[in-house]
Amino acid sequence: VFITATDGNHGEGVAWAAKKFGCQAYVYMPKGTVESRVQAIRDVGATEVLVTDYFYDDTVRMANKRAEENGWTMVQDTAWEGYEKIPTYIVQGYTTLAKEAVEQLKEKGVDAPDLVILQAGVGAFAGGVLGYLVNHYGEKLPKVIIAEPDAVACIFESAKINDGNPHASTGSCETVMAGLNCAEPCLVTYPTLRDYPVAYAACPDFVTEEGMWLLGKPLAGDDKVISGESGAVGMGLLYELTQNPDLAEIKARLGLDEKSVVLLISTEGNTDPDHYAEVLAKETL
Structure with missing residues (x-):
């Protein structure tokens, strides 16, 4: 199970790849995201697309917390201390x-x-x-x-x-x-x-x-x-x-x-x- 935070393109790519390999993808998007960008990620097969109440960086933290709680794989294009390999x-x-x-x-x-x-x-x-x-x-x-x-x-x-x-x-x-x-x-x-x-x-x-x-x-x-x-x-x-x-x-x-x-x-x-x-x-x- 993959999870990511995105403003659009990255999440669409993660959802597309997850479906291609028979995996699940949970995609979190920051507040204010327009519906067309949400729907584009749904259309490529995301398991769930959630628009949060936070801006991008706190949405990243929210997704990472859920990844840690559930043992899911965080696929993010930004890096922080201790999370650098996938980025x-x-x-x-x-x-x-x-x-x-x-x-x-x-x-x-x-x-x-x-x-x-x-x-x-x-x-x-x-x-x-x-x-x-x-x-x-x-x-x-x-x-x-x-x-x-x-x-x-x-x-x-x-x-x-x-x-x-x-x-x-x-x-x-x-x-x-x-x-x-x-x-x-x-x-x-x-x-x-x-x-x-x-x-x-x-x-x-x-x-x-x-x-x-x-x-x-x-x-x-x-x-x-x-x-x-x-x-x-x-x-x-x-x-x-x-x-x-x-x-x-x-x-x-x-x-x-x-x-x-x-x-x-x-x-x-x-x-x-x-x-x-x-x-x-x-x-x-």
């Missing part, structure tokens, strides 16, 4: 995505991007991808920015404190970026996220909505990308960096211009159809 496996899984991205860039004639923007919740995805890039590119590592919701930016706040240790976010935890709504860094990946990025960005919700709109309404000749709230923040941040005059100094320090090659990874589709439709209904940004 490490999950982080290693993310490196597959990074490897494929590097190979696809080579097919396009790009040895390395100039900039990579990686979104973070606890930092498992961002740390796994960045870890692969560090090992692959070595001294030629592209500039990397870690992007988070400004209401729950634990990696950003840890970088600001700058004492070498991870710190929990002090924000409100109120954001449309549900998949990034995580207040405590993953201990497995934090050292990588501490040591290698050139910048950290705490982004208001409108930034990811800009990204959703830009990807969903591409210029002529570009492919449409249906990207949800937690997947589009990189595109929104790139737009702000290149178009917002208040960020001109940061743009210059990053060396961003019309020739720059930027790698973005969309980690979520249209998981909240109502909000997605609302964003895409706008005629302009």
Whole structure:
């Protein structure tokens, strides 16, 4: 019997895998989770999906307590002291995505991007991808920015404190970026996220909505990308960096211009159809 806490994608993956192997999966989701994300996990065969009265990090603790009480296996993509083995496996899984991205860039004639923007919740995805890039590119590592919701930016706040240790976010935890709504860094990946990025960005919700709109309404000749709230923040941040005059100094320090090659990874589709439709209904940004 597996149990996990999730804002969406991770829990769907755990439930899908559990059913595939004839196991049970109990999935806990934080308060405020939209019904479409709950139903998506039910649809892939979860034994039970429960929306709690807590935000993500306390939902993780609640699921872990039930795992300990029942002898179930906790499958979580964040780590804490004494719980690191399974999160490490999950982080290693993310490196597959990074490897494929590097190979696809080579097919396009790009040895390395100039900039990579990686979104973070606890930092498992961002740390796994960045870890692969560090090992692959070595001294030629592209500039990397870690992007988070400004209401729950634990990696950003840890970088600001700058004492070498991870710190929990002090924000409100109120954001449309549900998949990034995580207040405590993953201990497995934090050292990588501490040591290698050139910048950290705490982004208001409108930034990811800009990204959703830009990807969903591409210029002529570009492919449409249906990207949800937690997947589009990189595109929104790139737009702000290149178009917002208040960020001109940061743009210059990053060396961003019309020739720059930027790698973005969309980690979520249209998981909240109502909000997605609302964003895409706008005629302009």
